[in-house]
Amino acid sequence: MMTSHRIAVLPGDGIGQEVMKEAVEVLELLKKLDPSIRIEFDTFGWGSEYYLEHGKMMPDDALDKLKKYDAILFGAIGDKRVPDDVTVWGLIMPIRKKFKQYINLRPVKLLKGVSCRFTGEDIDFVIVRENAEGEYSNSGGRLYQGLDQEIAVQNTIITRAGTKKAARFAFEYAEKHGKGTVTSATKSNAIIHSMKLWDETVREVGQEFQAINLQSYYIDALAAYFVLKPEEFEVVVASNLFGDILSDLGSAVAGGLGLSPSANLNPEGDFPSMFEPVHGSAPDIAGKGIANPIAQIWSAALMLEHLGRADLAAVILESIEEVLVQKEVQTPDLGGNSTTSEMGSAIRDIIQQLL
Ligand code: ATP
Ligand code: MG
Numbered sequence: 643m644m645t646s647h648r649i650a651v652l653p654g655d656g657i658g659q660e661v662m663k664e665a666v667e668v669l670e671l672l673k674k675l676d677p678s679i680r681i682e683f684d685t686f687g688w689g690s691e692y693y694l695e696h697g698k699m700m701p702d703d704a705l706d707k708l709k710k711y712d713a714i715l716f717g718a719i720g721d722k723r724v725p726d727d728v729t730v731w732g733l734i735m736p737i738r739k740k741f742k743q744y745i746n747l748r749p750v751k752l753l754k755g756v757s758c759r760f761t762g763e764d765i766d767f768v769i770v771r772e773n774a775e776g777e778y779s780n781s782g783g784r785l786y787q788g789l790d791q792e793i794a795v796q797n798t799i800i801t802r803a804g805t806k807k808a809a810r811f812a813f814e815y816a817e818k819h820g821k822g823t824v825t826s827a828t829k830s831n832a833i834i835h836s837m838k839l840w841d842e843t844v845r846e847v848g849q850e851f852q853a854i855n856l857q858s859y860y861i862d863a864l865a866a867y868f869v870l871k872p873e874e875f876e877v878v879v880a881s882n883l884f885g886d887i888l889s890d891l892g893s894a895v896a897g898g899l900g901l902s903p904s905a906n907l908n909p910e911g912d913f914p915s916m917f918e919p920v921h922g923s924a925p926d927i928a929g930k931g932i933a934n935p936i937a938q939i940w941s942a943a944l945m946l947e948h949l950g951r952a953d954l955a956a957v958i959l960e961s962i963e964e965v966l967v968q969k970e971v972q973t974p975d976l977g978g979n980s981t982t983s984e985m986g987s988a989i990r991d992i993i994q995q996l997l
Contacts, residue, residue, distance in 0.1 A: 646680040647949050650711040650914070654689040655729075656923030657933035657982075658717025664935035664986030665715065665942040671990050672946075672954055675997040679951065684711075690721030690729060699732030705740045713945050714916040717938065720923035741913035743906035744774035744804070745811050746885065748920065749944070750872070750892035753959075755966030757977065758897050760872065767875035769892055770815065771885025772808040773906060775799045776836075778882045800836035800881065802843050809847035811909055812879035816854050819877075823855045824848065827864050827880035827888060840881060864888070868895060893920050900934030900975040903941040905948065917945040927974075931981045934973040936962055939989060961992035 649669075653662035666683065673681055686707075688700035699719070708714060714737065719729045737743070752758070752765040781797035812824050826844045830837035841858060848856040859867065861884050867874070868891050880888055893902035902920035919937030927933055940962060947955035965971055971988040972978025980988075 647682070647712045648710070649681055649683050649945070650708050650714045651683050651685040652688060652714060652716045653685065654717040654719040654923065655691070655721050656718060656925055656928035657921075658689070658719065658923050660928070660931060660933050660982050661919065661935040661938035662715070662717040664982060664989075665938040667986060668939050668958065668990060668993065669942060671993060672957075672997075675994065676954070679954065688733060689719045690724045693721075693724050693728065693732065699729065705736060708737065708914060709741070711914050713914050713949060715942055715945055716916050716918035718919065718921060718923040720925065722925055737916060738773065738906055741916070742774070742908045742910075743913075743916060744772065744807060745905075745907040745909060746771040746773040746889070747815075747905040747907055747944075748889045748892060749903060749940075750875075750896045752872075752896045753901065753963045753966050755963060755969060756897040756901065758895075760895060763873050765872045765896060767872075767892075768815065768877055769885055769889050770808060770812040770877060770879045771889060772804060772879075772881050773885075774882075775801060775804045776882030777884075798833070798836045798881075800839050802839060805840050805843040806847055807909075809844045809879055811907075812877050813847060813851040813854055816877045817851060821854070821876035823857060823876045824851075825864070825875055825878045826856065826858045827861045827878065827884040828858050829861050829884075831860060837881075844879065861887075865891060868892065889920065898975060900937055900973065901940070902937050903944055905941070905944045907948070915945075915948055917941040917948070931983065932974050933982050934975050935982050935986050936966075936989075939986070957993060957996050958989075961989050961996060964992045965989050 651666060653659040669681055673679055693699045719733055748769045750767050752760055777798045779797055779799045782795045784794045786792045816824050828837050828841050830841045872895050893899060899921035904918055904920050906916040908915050919941050921937055924933060943955040943958035965988045971980045971984050973980050973985050
């Protein structure tokens, strides 16, 4: 199988740069071992340093440049010297919006060898989060500011079209991956307008997928089930806010931020999708060379899967798992004292044995 892909690499800030180096080396190794894969990278040094120099997180023509790539591999951004809303709205949000990345996909898979409360359980599901509308809207406002009567109204925008696309993605994902159940997060007993439309639309889409069972849980109960019976889930579909909360919960259930990848997808493929670890730039450990690169390397694997190389993604994941099982190389978040680059090399050594 001959594949040729152009990847835009955006390491970003802090540990983003440290973990990205390891992920890129994994991709370089794959290229060397499997001549059928042609990946070309261009690296862009956009982020907080760029902002401090130029007054913006990325140049004005950044989106035009990125549009030409098949995928974006992203590290993390965030810096004490730059306000949070600038880092987010100056880079990640424009990319997600412009490239219509309306699905945020987060695998919640407890890898073998990870020590946590759920060690030994078979936890392996994905969260499909609607990433473009919902509770995170700028519709609303405040009245009587400063007075005792002050009120704030925050509108949730749930559309039939947006919900349909998220639900369809979830069911198609289930179908493609041989999963039997889609679980929908709702709260239509209390949020009676938007969540009722969500429920109706998800149910309607579900009827097109007779082989897949749809179950619907209220978000409060679902959060509890994530901890009480995480092994039961297969595909969870949720609105923006519910999905955001469930994603962090899922990351905690599956061993923590150092092990959590994500994908911002444009399922139609008319724009590039973006792959990034769930964690941020981790200013507390940045520069020390001890960040766990697994979340970033796994994100690169999700990218390869999206680009049609599920075989290579599987090899990467198997190698990560093998290193975790061996427990000889462990970064501090996993309880050891190995460095970022030792972890990266250990994973690459296994890849080399497998390919
Ligand atoms: P941001 O605003 O950029 O999201 P944050 O401080 O809110 O930053 P993270 O950067 O994700 O969130 O860090 C949260 C905690 O998890 C920190 O203590 C950090 O050191 C730790 N952490 C995050 N990612 C990793 C990683 N890859 N390896 C080890 N520890 C990590
Ligand atoms: Mg954060």
